[in-house]
Amino acid sequence: MILNYLKITLKVLGRNKFFTFVSLFGIVFTLLILIVLSAFLDHLIAPHYPDVNRGRCLYVGMVDMGNPDEGSHKMGPPSYHFLEKYVKPLKTPKLVGVSSMPSFANTYVGNRRLKLNLKFTDPEFWEITAFDFLEGKPYSQQNLDNGDNVAVINARTRDNYFGEGAQVVGKSIEVENVAYRVIGVVKDVPVTRLIVAGDVYLPYTVARSQAKSPSMSGNYFGILLADSPSDFTAIKEEFRHVIAQVPMPMDDEGFTFGELRVEAQSYLEYFLNIGLIDVGSTGTFYTIIGIFMLLFMLLPAINLVNLNMSRIMERSSEIGIRKAFGASIGRLAGQFIIENVFITLLGGVVAVLLSLIFIRIFNESGLIPGADLAVNIQVLLVGLGACLAFGLLSGVIPAIRMSRMNVVDALRGGEVDS
Amino acid sequence: MISLQQVEKVYRTKTVETLALNNINLHVDKGEFLSIMGPSGCGKSTLLNIIGLLDEPSKGEVAIAGKPVHNFRDKELARLRNEKIGFVFQSFHLINDLSVADNVELPLLYRNVSARERRRLAEEALASVGLSNRMRHFPGQLSGGQKQRVAIARAIVGRPSILLADEPTGNLDSVMGNEVMDILLGLNREHATTIVMVTHDEGMAHRTNRLVRLFDGSQVQ
Numbered sequence: 061m062i063l064n065y066l067k068i069t070l071k072v073l074g075r076n077k078f079f080t081f082v083s084l085f086g087i088v089f090t091l092l093i094l095i096v097l098s099a100f101l102d103h104l105i106a107p108h109y110p111d112v113n114r115g116r117c118l119y120v121g122m123v124d125m126g127n128p129d130e131g132s133h134k135m136g137p138p139s140y141h142f143l144e145k146y147v148k149p150l151k152t153p154k155l156v157g158v159s160s161m162p163s164f165a166n167t168y169v170g171n172r173r174l175k176l177n178l179k180f181t182d183p184e185f186w187e188i189t190a191f192d193f194l195e196g197k198p199y200s201q202q203n204l205d206n207g208d209n210v211a212v213i214n215a216r217t218r219d220n221y222f223g224e225g226a227q228v229v230g231k232s233i234e235v236e237n238v239a240y241r242v243i244g245v246v247k248d249v250p251v252t253r254l255i256v257a258g259d260v261y262l263p264y265t266v267a268r269s270q271a272k273s274p275s276m277s278g279n280y281f282g283i284l285l286a287d288s289p290s291d292f293t294a295i296k297e298e299f300r301h302v303i304a305q306v307p308m309p310m311d312d313e314g315f316t317f318g319e320l321r322v323e324a325q326s327y328l329e330y331f332l333n334i335g336l337i338d339v340g341s342t343g344t345f346y347t348i349i350g351i352f353m354l355l356f357m358l359l360p361a362i363n364l365v366n367l368n369m370s371r372i373m374e375r376s377s378e379i380g381i382r383k384a385f386g387a388s389i390g391r392l393a394g395q396f397i398i399e400n401v402f403i404t405l406l407g408g409v410v411a412v413l414l415s416l417i418f419i420r421i422f423n424e425s426g427l428i429p430g431a432d433l434a435v436n437i438q439v440l441l442v443g444l445g446a447c448l449a450f451g452l453l454s455g456v457i458p459a460i461r462m463s464r465m466n467v468v469d470a471l472r473g474g475e476v477d478s
Numbered sequence: 479m480i481s482l483q484q485v486e487k488v489y490r491t492k493t494v495e496t497l498a499l500n501n502i503n504l505h506v507d508k509g510e511f512l513s514i515m516g517p518s519g520c521g522k523s524t525l526l527n528i529i530g531l532l533d534e535p536s537k538g539e540v541a542i543a544g545k546p547v548h549n550f551r552d553k554e555l556a557r558l559r560n561e562k563i564g565f566v567f568q569s570f571h572l573i574n575d576l577s578v579a580d581n582v583e584l585p586l587l588y589r590n591v592s593a594r595e596r597r598r599l600a601e602e603a604l605a606s607v608g609l610s611n612r613m614r615h616f617p618g619q620l621s622g623g624q625k626q627r628v629a630i631a632r633a634i635v636g637r638p639s640i641l642l643a644d645e646p647t648g649n650l651d652s653v654m655g656n657e658v659m660d661i662l663l664g665l666n667r668e669h670a671t672t673i674v675m676v677t678h679d680e681g682m683a684h685r686t687n688r689l690v691r692l693f694d695g696s697q698v699q
Contacts, residue, residue: 061587063593064580064583064587067575067580068573068575068576071576072575075575377571377573378573378575381572381573383532383556384530384532384559384571385559385560385564385565385584385585385588385636386556386557386559386560386585386589386636387556387587387588388552388553388556388557388588389552389553389556390553391556391588466533467527467532468527468532468533471532471567471571
């Protein structure tokens, strides 16, 4: 049955090539954009190199201190001091790591200025993440205890500073007039992975001011690795309990605060709650994305409805014949929907191929340094979902209308040549 | 096998009301070969469409194989058409995009018949109309007579007890017309298929068991 439908779909596609081109172009273009957008979202949200444990991590990235009497607030990332005092001692996480917000520094190679993104971390950071070490190794607690000026650099910095592909472990890199001994080189990370991306990774102990500041707020993230996401509730609960024990009111850099709000959140929750996008929860976020995708598909779908109507009109004789020989309204509608979904899937395959090319060009363009957008299984599933939604959106209305056509009119209206 | 009681069909537009069939009472017995004649526009095809459940009467009752169908829903009508009735049209109405074999298989698509069984039955039906060698051809590659024989194969592939033929020889020359008529007579004789045929051809009509004449929507003979 399906094979019979597909045979006729292919014939119909071949019959009117211009129509087929217009129809497929609309489908391919719409799906291409959706697949590329999904790849972007996947790139931003899903766990990827080197943040492969993102799905098992909670993040402490925002401290909100309030003074209800004065109506004042102080909000920002936590300090190292805060993380060391309240987050690192937590019992429920498997591991707690620390990394700094991006901070930039200059270095010079001859007369050329090199702008570097410095990332200050603790040794646990390297255990939570899964960096590819092209050379050397990460720094250890021993290095920190010794107060070693050591650095792990990324491949781009190595190439820019020492020369392409040079062996650099043991060599020295000077950042803001301090020389660091390079002990490892890692594969580049896209800058969009804010918490883990850096050009030069340094032990937090070498950071000039932040690490020692007694303030609650600073410029660090706490990364809490759980054995599995099912432990999140317990971790959040323990953290809440710890925070509730912080004596109030408290002084912070000369100000007095009576309230302290800080949560351990998933990666997406964290970004959604710092006001980048004003949505309350991850559920709402995905709903909004879903609605956006549907709306985006709606206009081309309506267009395709019209094209489909005229295409099916040409086939009124066939509709009459099928009805005369026992096709019910439901069967016929089903046939046209299957045909439309098939065409959409065909467009989807082309869209996937084009998106692979587009993404490759994008990754190589350097617009996002180190970008590694990919059409992976999740993106393909979103693409497949979009295809089906698009096929149904554009196929159901014509199918229902045409399948209700009166048989006698259908037989009369169609070509009667054969 | 087929029973029509006081069947009336009125076509209405905003300004005109046309009485296409007026008080038709018709009974066709199992195994009978009936022909319907009359001038153009007298309601022959309308009558055939009503018998074939392709159109509804404005008044009156239709029963097929003893079952009154006026309360039947689309799904039940479709099933009845599929199982009990086969159609042969003047203009063949084959689907150009499908091969001869796929065209013949069409009624079986709407039954639970495996692809292999469908193909076997289609081969059998095509053999019975002498077109075994045209299975893979497309309608556009066939002559008028061959197309009509394919249409007959399609009509009989599901072994319906009723065959409705609307001027089956109307588009064919006399030789091909006679060939098609011979096939229909053979089906009626050998399988006791009940056949109702609309025709303009007195000669063809006289080869059937009974003749009904219509004039301006009314039965005159």
